[in-house]
Amino acid sequence: MHGRVKVKTDSQKAEEKKQRRLEQLEQFKSARTKIDQLFISIQKNGNVENEENLLKLTESLCAVQSDWTIFWRYRQLVFLKRVDRVNSVVKNRESEPVELSENMTRMNIEGENTKVMEIEEKDEKSAFLSQLKDELYLTYRVLIQSPKSYVTWAHRRFCLRTLVLCDHLIGAEYVEKEIKLTETMLTAMTEVQVEDQGRNFHCWDHRRLVLQMDPSHSIDNELKLTTKLLKSSISNFSAWHYRSNLLKSKVEDDSERKSIIEKELDLIMNAIFTDPSDQSIWIYYKWIISKIKDIDHFAPILEEHDEALEDLKEEESLKLIRSVTLAQIQIYEKLKFNSKIHALASYLAENDSTRKGFYLGLQKRYPL
Numbered sequence: 118m119h120g121r122v123k124v125k126t127d128s129q130k131a132e133e134k135k136q137r138r139l140e141q142l143e144q145f146k147s148a149r150t151k152i153d154q155l156f157i158s159i160q161k162n163g164n165v166e167n168e169e170n171l172l173k174l175t176e177s178l179c180a181v182q183s184d185w186t187i188f189w190r191y192r193q194l195v196f197l198k199r200v201d202r203v204n205s206v207v208k209n210r211e212s213e214p215v216e217l218s219e220n221m222t223r224m225n226i227e228g229e230n231t232k233v234m235e236i237e238e239k240d241e242k243s244a245f246l247s248q249l250k251d252e253l254y255l256t257y258r259v260l261i262q263s264p265k266s267y268v269t270w271a272h273r274r275f276c277l278r279t280l281v282l283c284d285h286l287i288g289a290e291y292v293e294k295e296i297k298l299t300e301t302m303l304t305a306m307t308e309v310q311v312e313d314q315g316r317n318f319h320c321w322d323h324r325r326l327v328l329q330m331d332p333s334h335s336i337d338n339e340l341k342l343t344t345k346l347l348k349s350s351i352s353n354f355s356a357w358h359y360r361s362n363l364l365k366s367k368v369e370d371d372s373e374r375k376s377i378i379e380k381e382l383d384l385i386m387n388a389i390f391t392d393p394s395d396q397s398i399w400i401y402y403k404w405i406i407s408k409i410k411d412i413d414h415f416a417p418i419l420e421e422h423d424e425a426l427e428d429l430k431e432e433e434s435l436k437l438i439r440s441v442t443l444a445q446i447q448i449y450e451k452l453k454f455n456s457k458i459h460a461l462a463s464y465l466a467e468n469d470s471t472r473k474g475f476y477l478g479l480q481k482r483y484p485l
Contacts, residue, residue: 145178145182148174148178151174152171152174152175152178152188152191155167155170155171155174156171156191156194159171159195159198163198168195168198168199171191171192171195172192172195175188175189175191175192176192176255179192179255179259179269180255180258180259183259183262183263183266183268183269184263184266184267184268185268186268189268189269189271189272192252192272193272193275196248196249196252196275196276196279197279199245199248200245200279200282200283202241203241203242203245203283242283242284245283246280246283246284246287249276249279249280249283250280250291252272252276253273253276253277253291256269256270256272256273256276257273260273264317264319264320265317265319266319267319270319270322270323273295273323274323274326274327277291277292277295277327277330278330280292281330288330289331292327292330292331293331295327296324296327296328296331296334299320299323299324299327300324300342302317302320303317303320303321303324303342303346304342304345304346304349317355318355321355321359325359336363336367339359339363340360340363340364343356343357343359343360343363344384347360347384347388351388351391351392351395351398352392352395352397352398353397354397357397357398357400357401358397360401361401361404361405364377364381368405368408369408374408374410374411375411375414378405378408378409378415379418381405382405382418382422385398385401385402385405386422386425388401389402389426389429390425390429393429393432393437393440393441394434394436394437396440399440399443399444402444402447403443403444403447406419406444406447406448406451407447409451412451412452415451416452419448419451419452420452422448423445423448423449426441426444426445427441427445429441430442435468435469438468439465439469442461442464442465443465445457445461446458446461446462446479449461450483455483455484455485456485458479458480458483459480459483459485462476462477462479462480463476463480
């Protein structure tokens with residue numbers, strides 16, 4: 118009828134979507150063919166113009182489909198060639214013999230030539246460093262849209278390593294900026310942002326690997342970061358896990374173990390009574406108890422914990438009771454209270470039949 122908007126059927130929409138995908142596939146195949154040809158040409162004759170064309174083509178493809186490793190790898194190979202060129206210019210200038218001449222005019226000319234070469238070297242190096250900085254910005258734009266792209270995070274670290282390789286001072290400056298950037302991402306304040314970033318293991322893993330480029334960054338700084346994150350969200354599993362990895366070496370050190378475990382027990386008990394339903398807290402609690410070696414020193418503290426945990430069993434939640442009881446079993450293991458372990462394991466086997474085999478295994482592990 119006149120005046121009525123024609124609505125497309127589902128089959129028509131599906132067909133149009135299929136056609137768009139086919140067109141995109143053909144465009145992709147065409148671009149891939151061009152890129153492969155350009156790369157072969159670059160490998161044969163090192164044509165700088167072809168390098169630029171390859172970088173332009175792959176930039177658009179990386180932005181659209183960030184998980185295609187091959188395009189990022191092509192870009193890396195081009196950048197590595199440029200690193201070699203920059204380094205070869207420096208080596209060639211440094212290896213040139215300095216000939217003493219009685220002719221002062223010739224010396225002046227050679228001096229002027231050296232200055233020109235130094236300027237050219239500096240210009241080429243500056244241009245390459247600028248390209249690497251632009252590449253970091255490209256990965257930033259891609260990660261805004263695809264924050265869980267493994268290859269994009271990896272390419273970003275490649276850029277940082279190449280910056281350090283090309284100019285240590287400038288590279289170190291950008292590594293420090295990257296560490297601050299990851300902290301900003303991880304310490305987002307709202308719950309939605311915490312869910313997106315504070316628990317984003319890609320960002321955590323990236324930070325851990327970037328820190329390896331900065332030997333001056335201490336474990337204590339990282340512990341402060343986890344404390345800050347846990348104050349913001351006590352259920353941040355990534356922060357608890359990272360904290361346990363940071364403390365692994367410290368809790369094995371006889372000179373530090375006691376003071377560290379005491380502090381961690383205080384921290385984790387506060388967390389337990391803040392949100393006892395969160396499993397990440399119980400995992401960390403059992404881990405820190407497992408690191409106790411000075412039983413005589415910690416026995417009174419563990420007994421206090423056992424008494425405090427007993428109060429949580431007043432809740433009717435089987436899940437919470439199970440978490441509390443398993444933590445108590447961990448305490449009794451350290452205190453050598455095998456009879457109590459048997460009693461708690463029997464209680465759990467009776468009330469949580471799904472895991473009955475596991476609880477009976479606990480009884481066998483700790484014989485009376």
